[in-house]
Amino acid sequence: MPEMRYLTAGESHGPQLTVIIEGLPSQLPFSKDKIDEQLARRQKGYGRGRRMQIEKDQVQILSGVRFGKTTGAPVALVIENKDWTHWKKIMNPDPNPEDAEKRRISRPRPGHADLNGAIKYNHRDMRDVLERSSARETAARVAAGAVARQILEMCGIEIAGHVLRIGEVEAERVLDLPLSEIRRRTEESPVRCLDAQAEQKMMNLIDQAKKEGDSLGGIVEVIVEGVPIGLGSHVQWDRKLDARIAQAVVSINAFKGVEFGIGFEAAQRKGSEVHDEIMWSKERGFYRATNRLGGFEGGMTTGEPIVVRGVMKPIPTLYKPLKSVDIDSKEPFEASIERSDSCAVPAACVVMENVVAWEIAQALLEKFPSDTVDELIDNVARYRERVLEF
Ligand SMILES: Cc1cc2nc3c(=O)[nH]c(=O)nc-3n(C[C@H](O)[C@H](O)[C@H](O)COP(=O)(O)O)c2cc1C
Numbered sequence: 001m002p003e004m005r006y007l008t009a010g011e012s013h014g015p016q017l018t019v020i021i022e023g024l025p026s027q028l029p030f031s032k033d034k035i036d037e038q039l040a041r042r043q044k045g046y047g048r049g050r051r052m053q054i055e056k057d058q059v060q061i062l063s064g065v066r067f068g069k070t071t072g073a074p075v076a077l078v079i080e081n082k083d084w085t086h087w088k089k090i091m092n093p094d095p096n097p098e099d100a101e102k103r104r105i106s107r108p109r110p111g112h113a114d115l116n117g118a119i120k121y122n123h124r125d126m127r128d129v130l131e132r133s134s135a136r137e138t139a140a141r142v143a144a145g146a147v148a149r150q151i152l153e154m155c156g157i158e159i160a161g162h163v164l165r166i167g168e169v170e171a172e173r174v175l176d177l178p179l180s181e182i183r184r185r186t187e188e189s190p191v192r193c194l195d196a197q198a199e200q201k202m203m204n205l206i207d208q209a210k211k212e213g214d215s216l217g218g219i220v221e222v223i224v225e226g227v228p229i230g231l232g233s234h235v236q237w238d239r240k241l242d243a244r245i246a247q248a249v250v251s252i253n254a255f256k257g258v259e260f261g262i263g264f265e266a267a268q269r270k271g272s273e274v275h276d277e278i279m280w281s282k283e284r285g286f287y288r289a290t291n292r293l294g295g296f297e298g299g300m301t302t303g304e305p306i307v308v309r310g311v312m313k314p315i316p317t318l319y320k321p322l323k324s325v326d327i328d329s330k331e332p333f334e335a336s337i338e339r340s341d342s343c344a345v346p347a348a349c350v351v352m353e354n355v356v357a358w359e360i361a362q363a364l365l366e367k368f369p370s371d372t373v374d375e376l377i378d379n380v381a382r383y384r385e386r387v388l389e390f
């Protein structure tokens, strides 16, 4: 069992999201502000719908923290759904058959979990599926990731993300920017993009898609620096850290693919143009001349920056309706909707940063099992010295 794990609970329009985190080292300075900062970042982004004007995500700490530090006990966090006040009747957990029948959803939306979930769990009301499959849940995952980030920070590991593509607009690649600069510049960009020209084109494209009742997806890149060599393991398939990051990324709602370093481009290059040659110097120890493989070999970190990209499909709920079939009448219909995001790639960038942060912090605690954060910091520092002398 991994040292650190978490579970989330909560429906999109229920009273709250809950996350329980177990296995955090004790004495970890635990900042509510830093979690709230990540939650606020996730709510922003050009192309979001009206729901984000209702929510004001902030975390409540319910257990495992006293006087600003973890105790080593499970940490329970809660994020309130402000929208719940409008949904109390619909989300009522008590038996309420009359109302339930009136408000039943029998029309599955293409691209959502609605139909598969209804068939699998035998629900005639697809709200019982869509409430949990909604990306509202990613707020809880960002809260867990924001805690992981606090561990990484203490061990000299930094993370940043940016949007590389929205629809047909691709950002020019900006090479060798310090992560602090990526964080600063993306914070100022409504689409979290480093290329000012592409940024404007992306926003225009989102406006156009919205006007046409359509939606857009894109590509997000996350970079992690300061990772020691040897997180993850080659010895068993489920201990390979690149594979675990891949799962975490594809588990984000609407994410369909993942690549590391040059990724899919490796298929068309020769081996000599892909593999990262090994170098050594007294100051740096072992390092690589290039980082085309994005920081992984054999499921373990190479010590070079982790570079991972995720692709998000366009939002499935469209104002321009798609064809579907009513599960009662079996008649075709065209879905009409009340509200939706038209593009959530910038928000998803924040989700991806935080789920990647979680996987790395978990791998760090696996390599350096520690009951207190000071032990962890010592263990990592000593290991880094040993690696330099190897
Ligand atoms: C941050 C974020 C916001 C999203 N907002 C919406 C939305 O407003 N409307 C919608 O139909 N889908 C939205 N999605 C995508 C759906 O949740 C997702 O496509 C759906 O649950 C089906 O899962 P799958 O696409 O992973 O198969 C959003 C996804 C993310 C990551």
Ligand SMILES: C=C(O[C@@H]1CC(C(=O)O)=C[C@@H](OP(=O)(O)O)[C@H]1O)C(=O)O
Pocket: 012, 049, 050, 051, 052, 055, 133, 134, 135, 136, 139, 253, 339, 340, 341
């Ligand atoms: C609530 C969030 O995103 C939601 C994700 C989502 C979906 O179907 O995934 C649909 C929309 O919800 P609603 O139907 O209530 O407008 C988004 O707003 C959030 O990101 O916090």
